[in-house]
Amino acid sequence: MQTRDEVQRLKREAVLKEAGRAFGKRGYHNTSLDDVAKALQVSKGTLYNYVKDKQEILYECHALALDIGDRSLAHGLAVGHDGAGILRATLVRYIELLTEELGACAVLMEVDAMRPEDRETAVARRDAFERAFVKMLKQGIKDGSIREVDPKLAVFTFMGAINWLPRWFNPDGRLTGAEVAEKVTDLLLSGLIPPTATGSGATGGHSIETPGPARSRANRKT
Numbered sequence: 001m002q003t004r005d006e007v008q009r010l011k012r013e014a015v016l017k018e019a020g021r022a023f024g025k026r027g028y029h030n031t032s033l034d035d036v037a038k039a040l041q042v043s044k045g046t047l048y049n050y051v052k053d054k055q056e057i058l059y060e061c062h063a064l065a066l067d068i069g070d071r072s073l074a075h076g077l078a079v080g081h082d083g084a085g086i087l088r089a090t091l092v093r094y095i096e097l098l099t100e101e102l103g104a105c106a107v108l109m110e111v112d113a114m115r116p117e118d119r120e121t122a123v124a125r126r127d128a129f130e131r132a133f134v135k136m137l138k139q140g141i142k143d144g145s146i147r148e149v150d151p152k153l154a155v156f157t158f159m160g161a162i163n164w165l166p167r168w169f170n171p172d173g174r175l176t177g178a179e180v181a182e183k184v185t186d187l188l189l190s191g192l193i194p195p196t197a198t199g200s201g202a203t204g205g206h207s208i209e210t211p212g213p214a215r216s217r218a219n220r221k222t
Helices: 005-028 032-038 052-080 083-102 116-143 151-168 177-189
Strands: none
Touching: 005 032, 005 052, 032 052, 052 083, 052 116, 083 116, 083 151, 083 177, 116 151, 151 177
């Protein structure tokens, strides 16, 4: 049986997830706690049992995303056999967990809206996360599983794509989070894998010759 603290934690996480969705519909700055409470179908007083203000919701959404990133990195390192394989496993798990646990939490781009002390903490963790990705790319370039690219530019490119994902991903759309994770990762890696690469963890068993067409509207909210 779950303890009282565990139940409280799960309820808080549910509040954060739904609050993130509410922010995603109208934008962080255009959404009040009253709007969040209405979206959750609870009173504003009930909402205060789990969060103090919008700033706390914003920070906690970023903290949850960074926690997911740490778990994804650990997974990639555990199952990948080369740089590209580690990168692929990490990206698939990261996108899948983001869509499952944070839903359409579209506040991950709102870094500047955080309190200075919260922003400092979040940015430091984010930078460490990005450095880990740069390390993966350098490893892949060294072992030949990733073609010669500017590692930092590549990281900024695919992290920008991933961070924008909550703006268009619809949990009730035709593709599940797991399916989106696989497809988006394939698109991101198609520009990094050498043309003759096959099979291993990098491409999921498929030969990549040229990048495939983007399907960014797959789950777009309309």
